[in-house]
Amino acid sequence: MKFIIKILGKTLHPEIKDEIIGDLLEAYDQRAQQNKFLAGFHFVLESFVSLKWGKMIYRKERLWSSxxxxxxxxxxxxxxxxxxxxxxxxxxxxxxxxxxAFFYFHEKSFDTFHEDYSSVYRVVNETDKGVQYGVTPWPTGPFIETDFPEVSATRIYHTFRKTPTLARSDKKEFFYEDDLFFVDNNFFDILTFKLLKGQRSEVLSEPNTIVLSEALAQKIFGSKNPVGRELWFESTLRLTVTGVVENSPPNSHLQYQAFASLGDITSIFQATGNQFSFEGWYWTAVNTYVRLPRELTAQQLEADLVDFTQRHVPEEFAHRRNFKLQPLANMHLNSDDIEDIFVEKRSExxxxxxxxxxxxxxxxxxxxxxxxxxxxxxxxxxxxxxxxxxxxxxxxxxxxxxxxxxxxxxxxxxxxxxxxxxxxxxxxxxxxxxxxxxxxxxxxxxxxxxxxxxxxxxxxxxxxxxxxxxxxxxxxxxxxxxxxxxxxxxxxxxxxxxxxxxxxxxxxxxxxxxxxTQRDLGFKDENVLMVPIRGTEASVNTALFKQRFENSPYVTSTSLLSDVMGSTAQLVPFEIDGKPEQQNIATIFVDFDFVETFDIEVVGGRDFDPTIHSDSNAFLINESALSYFENGWEEARLNRGNGKIIGVLKDFHFMDLHQGIQPLIIGMSDAWRNYLALNVQGSKFSEIYEDIESKWRELEPNRPFDAWFLDEKLNNLYRSEKNQSIxxxxxxxxxxxxxxxxxxxxxxxxxxxxxxxxxxxxxxxxxxxxxxxxxxxxxxxxxxxxxxxxxxxxxxxxxxxxxxxxxxxxxxxxxxxxxxxxxxxxxxxxxxxxxxxxxxxxxxxxxxxx
Amino acid sequence: MNDSIGNLEEMVLLLVMTLEPKAYAISLANEYKKIKKKSISTPAIHTVLKRLVSKGFLSSKAGEGTPERGGRSKVYYSLTKDGYAAIKEVQTQREQLWANAGKPQFT
Structure with a gap:
């Protein structure tokens, strides 16, 4: 208090100093008889306000003039x-x-353009080990809707991470469209992207319908009105265009080109060659979003979802299906720990x-x-x-x-x-x-x-x-x-x-x-030309294509691949001897020339050998996967066709570098022919490209040749780091x-x-x-x-x-x-x-x- | 100089009249609280007093010091002729208005 009085004494104008300090003290004295603490508080506050009688201000002159x-x-x-x-x-x-500041506002504004966005949540699937997945099993959404009628739920299915094709009804020109999503018919009620043509409640109400973004409509149909026209999805599924949606806003976690109806899941699976079941609780493949009514809070629903899991999910998966709710507006910035597909995120x-x-x-x-x-x-x-x-x-x-x-x-x-x-x-x-x-x-x-x-x-x-x-x-x-x-x-x-x-x-x-961008990934990524082949003749008649390509003077070796090396791999369930439950292990499917093409070191056992017939059912594993086989990998059998493990590869970065190296299984399967990797040599890029393209045209004149170099694609994964460093x-x-x-x-x-x-x-x-x-x-x-x-x-x-x-x-x-x-x-x-x-x-x- | 009188200013002038010759900031604040059933901070009273002094409605003179004030002298305020005239006028205006006002029709 003495300190405050001293300050006041120094600041206040001498004429009125005594009066004011005296009054403040007396007021304090009066109040202190009731409550000392409160009186002190008032004293500090009043002293602060009294500073306005300072030397400079308490004066009759004009302080400011023009x-x-x-x-x-x-x-x-x-x-x-x-x-x-x-x-x-x-x-x-x-x-x-x-x-x-603009950047900050931009990042904070993600997904806030949806109507009543604060009542929309994404269902996050947490395992008992605390690992969080942004994807949920297929039945989650529909069962939430039946159990909680006041909640509406919608699902988004990204066609198994592969680039599908679209073609006009004449099938003359094919478009690879990565950002095509299959969604439930109430999708636009929950994520309210603006429809430029068509009504929100009607566009996806029928199965086999599709809504194109403005940009995609322009790309496929030019200036003609796309509504009512038909499109071939993967050449097998006929979709009718029912509407046009705005181009994806830059501040949306979902960057899309088209939404198609999820009405007829069976035919979609047939078209994409998917053999999994969409009825079980095992496969997590869809993003599920829910819109809560005003009277229901997220905590209440989360609590109810514990019972929900017990009611519906079979016991063997139940411990891995703890459903949590993540607010829509948090998806962009707070998803660091959530394993996702297709979500645009940025670390806080x-x-x-x-x-x-x-x-x-x-x-x-x-x-x-x-x-x-x-x-x-x-x-x-x-x-x-x-x-x-x-x-x-x-x-x-x-x-x-x-x-x-x-x-x-x-x-x-x-x-x-x-x-x-x-x-x-x-x-x-x-x-x-x-x-x-x-x-x-x-x-x-x-x-x-x-x-x-x-x-x-x-x-x-x-x-x-x-x-x-x-x-x-x-x-x-x-x-x-x-x-x-x-x-x-x-x-x-x-x-x-x-x-x-x-x-x-x-x-x-x-x-x-x-x-x-420059580190050793553990495999060769320079001079590897990747040709997407899914849905083309090359995925059926692979041997012919491989042979033709290998005849080219520029190509040294070729390999089939299910995924883009160094970027993604899919999780596949395996039964391993000695483990009570199935293990989800990252897997890529390849063919005999894989190890040679990517120049990966074999540290134990041997590579696939085309002369040994049983090798088509065998597997290779990476060093990290050895942890699954405490009793030695040589004797272990994997469930699929009782596959044998024949070799161990040195660890390599099969996922992007934002993720560490995980256990990996490498197998052979006819169902997963998605890319053909060509190991090329030569100094002139255009010559190489033209040579291979001409070979492609001979064999598959109807499909686009859309190849790219692996290292360029991989460097693109780190674009955000690049921009950040700039x-x-x-x-x-x-x-x-x-x-x-x-x-x-x-x-x-x-x-x-x-x-x-x-x-x-x-x-x-x-x-x-x-x-x-x-x-x-x-x-x-x-x-x-x-x-x-x-x-x-x-x-x-x-x-x-x-x-x-x-x-x-x-x-x-x-x-x-x-x-x-x-x-x-x-x-x-x-x-x-x-x-x-x-x-x-x-x-x-x-x-x-x- | 603005000669009109605000609500709080009128109140303080009246209080000074009541308490004279012992009208100073703290006694005014206490009296205010007793009548209005609402406390007022010391700086607020100071502000009004200084403004009334600068308008010429109040005059001030130094008084005695007390121990709880740390020996600092009080400043007593009293009404000037102008001050009295001003507050009287407010009162007259008000009486006129009341005299002419009819009984309100509550609906």
């Missing part, structure tokens, strides 16, 4: 160099911040890093202003002192300095908006979104904007102004001022700190990115530039203030080197100090980012060393240049200037 603007403009114009530094730094910082850590980046950039710009304004204040003291002598009050000088800050902030804000408009297209490309400039400029965000601008003005104006006022109050006419350098040192230290951190972050992200690199570079501009200006100012001292030192015999040392010493010590503090912090932050990846680089001292040396060199060389110039100056020039 003259302020004129004076401020004059001042800004006279010191135009400084003004340019301020405005360019701040507007760059603000522009980066606005872009990052990325958002946090982006926000951190924004704060750092803005802080650097603000600190630049504060540093410069307080450093240059000594030049203004004459003017301000004269003003004071002529009768201006402290308050008037204070508001004038705030006005200056305000003008700088408003100008920067306008400039930054222009910058944002210019940069938005490139930024959209980087983050893979379509943000429009006005999308997030709504009332709410705008008010945040204004609040931020005011806040920035206040901090930017306050410190330099109060610092300068202190000097004015000392009546320092022409005296040399003893500078209060502690605050300034802290601010400079922060800038150095931010620069080192940003450069370090850049180095780590860049290294992780190149690690992901964003961080660009932003870091810009903010380091801002920081350096600020530091440079500060050093210039600093040297100017010490010119006379330098001159006298030189007259007294100091050498240029000694003077150079004198000036740079303090900055160098600061820099070293910053590094010591920075090291653990930067390491911690980046570790959290790296933890997103099961396979990632480790921190190395050299990374840090690079960051340190790079920052040191950048800042050091610029500052040294300034200092050396100062040290070389002829003392006569300076001292005579009196």
């Amino acid at each position: 003259q302020n603007v004129k004076f401020s403009l004059r001042h800004l114009k006279r010191n135009w160099r400084e003004t340019v530094v301020h405005i360019s730094g701040l507007s760059l910082g603000l522009a980066l911040c606005i872009l990052l 850590v990325e958002i946090k890093i982006a926000m951190l980046l924004g704060v750092i950039v803005l802080s650097i710009a603000i600190i630049n202003f504060i540093n410069l304004a307080s450093a240059s204040s000594s030049n203004r003291l004459y003017a301000l002192n004269i003003k004071k002598r002529l009768g201006a009050s402290y308050g008037q000088i204070f508001t004038q300095m705030l006005t200056e800050a305000m003008i700088v902030v408003v100008t920067s804000l306008l400039v930054s908006l222009l910058l944002v408009i210019g940069a938005l297209p490139y930024f959209n490309e980087l983050i893979n979104a379509r943000i429009g400039f006005f999308d997030y400029l709504q009332l709410e965000t705008l008010s945040w904007f204004v609040a931020c601008a005011l806040f920035i003005t206040f901090i930017m104006g306050f410190y330099p102004a109060s610092y300068t006022l202190k000097q004015v109050s000392k009546d320092t006419f022409g005296q040399h001022i003893k500078r209060n350098t502690i605050t300034q040192k802290i601010l400079v230290a922060f800038q150095l700190f931010a620069s080192v951190s940003l450069i370090y972050g850049c180095i780590i992200i860049y290294n992780q990115f190149s690690f992901l 964003i961080v690199a660009v932003f870091s570079f810009l903010s380091v530039v801002i920081a350096i501009i600020g530091l440079l200006a500060l050093v210039t100012e600093f040297i100017q203030n010490r010119y006379k001292e330098i001159g006298i030192r030189k007259v007294l015999g100091a050498s240029a080197n000694q003077i150079y040392y004198l000036i740079t010493r303090s900055i160098a010590t600061l820099f070293l100090l910053v590094i010591v503090i920075n090291l653990p912090l930067a390491r911690f932050t980046m570790s959290r980012w790296l933890d997103n990846y099961p396979t990632h680089i480790d921190h190395q001292w050299t990374y840090y060393l690079y960051a340190f040396v790079l920052t040191g060199l950048l800042i050091g060389s610029l500052i040294s240049y300034k200092c050396l110039r100062a040290a070389r100056v002829n003392p006569v020039e300076i001292i005579k200037d009196e």
